[in-house]
Amino acid sequence: MSSKANQKKHIIVISYDAFSEDNWEMASKQPNLSKLIKNGAYTTKVKSVYPTLTYVIHATYVTGVYPNKHGVYHNNPFQPFVAEEDQSWHWFRRDIKVPTVYDEVTKRGMRVAGILWPVSGKASINYNIPEIKAIKNENQAIKILKNGSPIFSIGMELKYGRYRKGIEQPYLDDFSTMCAVDTIKHKKPNLLLLHLIELDEAKHALGTKGQHIDQAIQRMDKRLGDIMDAVEDAGIKENTTFIVVGDHGQLNVRYKVYLNRLLKDHGLIYEENGEMKWRAYVQGAGGAAYLHVKEGDLEAQKIALELLDQAREENCYGIESIFTRNDLDALHVDTKFHYMIEAKEGYAFADAYDEPIIVDLHERGIKYATHGYSPNKPNYTSALVISGEDIKNECELGDVEVIDIAPTIANILGIDFPNCDGRALTEIFKISVKL
CATH class of the missing domain: 3.40.720.10 (Alkaline Phosphatase, subunit A)
Structure with missing residues (x-):
């Protein structure tokens, strides 16, 4: 009371x-x-x-x-x-x-x-x-x-x-x-x-x-x-x-990262009869992103996670972490999501699939900052x-x-x-x- x-x-x-x-x-x-x-x-x-x-x-x-x-x-x-x-x-x-x-x-x-x-x-x-x-x-x-x-x-x-x-x-x-x-x-x-x-x-x-x-x-x-x-x-x-x-x-951002381009290049986003379709799709949230996978498409989930994990290891894509459900439980994220992607400082995620995977904003003369990152940053x-x-x-x-x-x-x-x-x-x- x-x-x-x-x-x-x-x-x-x-x-x-x-x-x-x-x-x-x-x-x-x-x-x-x-x-x-x-x-x-x-x-x-x-x-x-x-x-x-x-x-x-x-x-x-x-x-x-x-x-x-x-x-x-x-x-x-x-x-x-x-x-x-x-x-x-x-x-x-x-x-x-x-x-x-x-x-x-x-x-x-x-x-x-x-x-x-x-x-x-x-x-x-x-x-x-x-x-x-x-x-x-x-x-x-x-x-x-x-x-x-x-x-x-x-x-x-x-x-x-x-x-x-x-x-x-x-x-x-x-x-x-x-x-x-x-x-x-x-x-x-x-x-x-x-x-x-x-x-x-x-x-x-x-x-x-x-x-x-x-x-x-x-x-x-x-x-x-x-x-x-x-x-x-x-x-x-x-x-x-x-x-x-x-x-x-x-946080200030130098690189915008379009992970959907990576998924498109590997067939998880594709065109069919003039219409864009997806098996896996990254919904950007600035310093974070949600991984959406078509329900029941375990193959698409496996391919997407392998691609993202390889991108994380290559270090140039700005992926700091790939959060699994245990991580997301600790962050109180909606249970319908199984995976999220956390960006490193200096990087941010956006949705487009038809841009280069990585865009250097400074090379384009752009100053930019954003949010969305983990509150634990x-x-x-x-x-x-x-x-x-x-x-x-x-x-x-x-x-x-x-x-x-x-x-x-x-x-x-x-x-x-x-x-x-x-x-x-x-x-x-x-x-x-x-x-």
């Missing part, structure tokens, strides 16, 4: 995408985040889940369980031979197979807002602009209205849409922040879930270090300040807890700040996990949320808690 002494009426959860331990030195010195740290608990040792992909992690944030239970194993459902820009994502609440903390909050009659929160289409969120993208011939506005809160979404678009330039940054995060500020002031939700993406996109585009990162961190701090001011203007400061959390780190944790009136000041938390976010939210709001793999971080409170 949660302690009444530590309940607060409002929680602002800001998912600071790709906010990792290597950003801490600069970010923690910025004026607004430093205020939250001074009045709160923090750590740079947040362990993620495998693979370290945004939608997998955000489903974990709101459920408190590992991917083998909540069912979101990748950003994208498996769609062989579909170009990345045309693929569907796990956009919808129905993709999560277990209860979410925001479901429980709304059941208690409290209000929830979601601003570009992943895996939230058609969710039980009172004020919802889901993170969802039009593909092929779809209309973006209509897709948001159909899967979010129509009146709320239209209102935000009419007020702030002119500040956005599609999904281009920093304008998208500025728009999301304006929506959050407005929602805090006028709706005063008990739980607000906000996803801010600029830092992640900056790292993907130009690598993990440089002026582009410094500028993204500075802009992010301005957004934090705007949200903190909104809480004060709404008159709910004393009853609000802030949670600022990074979902994963990123060294120096690959993310950051967390929890701040509020009843939170210990400048309290260093040490090791925590992304599975701890949902039970901590539930504890602060005073609701029961059982069956989590994670735990409520009750050590953050000034008043001791006995559960």
Whole structure:
């Protein structure tokens, strides 16, 4: 049971995408985040889940369980031979197979807002602009209205849409922040879930270090300040807890590896009557990949594993490990997968079968970073700040996990949320808690 002494009426959860331990030195010195740290608990040792992909992690944030239970194993459902820009994502609440903390909050009659929160289409969120993208011939506005809160979404678009330039940054995060500020002031939700993406996109585009990162961190701090001011203007400061959390780190990549080209060269991917078919297929996840094998095709599995093991031994393909089911059990990966491939630092896996097996991005003049790697990679944790009136000041938390976010939210709001793999971080409170 949660302690009444530590309940607060409002929680602002800001998912600071790709906010990792290597950003801490600069970010923690910025004026607004430093205020939250001074009045709160923090750590740079947040362990993620495998693979370290945004939608997998955000489903974990709101459920408190590992991917083998909540069912979101990748950003994208498996769609062989579909170009990345045309693929569907796990956009919808129905993709999560277990209860979410925001479901429980709304059941208690409290209000929830979601601003570009992943895996939230058609969710039980009172004020919802889901993170969802039009593909092929779809209309973006209509897709948001159909899967979010129509009146709320239209209102935000009419007020702030002119500040956005599609999904281009920093304008998208500025728009999301304006929506959050407005929602805090006028709706005063008990739980607000906000996803801010600029830092992640900056790292993907130009690598993990440089002026582009410094500028993204500075802009992010301005957004934090705007949200903190909104809480004060709404008159709910004393009853609000802030949670600022990074979902994963990123690692710089020199080589993109297209393992499906290897499978195609050995007949496991082939064309038949003008249609591409597969017996084995690698679904890339950046620093990791899933091996899919047609059910019952033991020969294809044997050939694929031999090819991958030989590629691992040859050392130039960037394969650090081939995980078997025992390894995947320890990493809490969905039991329908029997094998995954882990990349070495400096390498990343992608799906295409018609590229060279190995592409040197530096030779093409491309800077790039990504995530997806095992959460056990060294120096690959993310950051967390929890701040509020009843939170210990400048309290260093040490090791925590992304599975701890949902039970901590539930504890602060005073609701029961059982069956989590994670735990409520009750050590953050000034008043001791006995559960």
